[in-house]
Amino acid sequence: MGIDAPLRFSGNIKDSASVFIASSENVIKLEEGVIIAKRHIHMTPEDAEKLAVEDGDIVSVEALTERPVVFKDVLIRVNEDYSLNMHIDYDEANACLFSKGDKAKLIK
CATH class of the missing domain: 2.40.40.20 (Barwin-like endoglucanases)
Known part of the structure; x- marks a missing residue:
């Protein structure tokens, strides 16, 4: 997917990766929160x-x-x-x- 998700303890999302989530009806952007727990x-x-x-x-x-x-x-x-x-x-x-x-x- 090309997301540079950091390895972190769960809940530690400060300055973590962002992601767009899309469906046929909507697109949202998560500014930060993508990690590998x-x-x-x-x-x-x-x-x-x-x-x-x-x-x-x-x-x-x-x-x-x-x-x-x-x-x-x-x-x-x-x-x-x-x-x-x-x-x-x-x-x-x-x-x-x-x-x-x-x-x-x-x-x-």
Whole structure:
């Protein structure tokens, strides 16, 4: 697509790439906000306590799949409104043959 999207932690869109989105009826321009989100894990404070991590920690995660992969540089994000989820992109999920319900191991 020719978009120069920076790799960033999600939510950090300052001075990021812009994009036009068009349909047959309308065109809008997003001035900034196009990023490649770094991998991260959302969790509640209770999850963080159980896993002995804090908001802002950087960990590794081993995907316990048919084709195991260790993801490094994974940001921990803690908030009462979150549920326990790891966010990776499609290419990363495909690389480890991730399927719904697969487990992972947090490595500090």
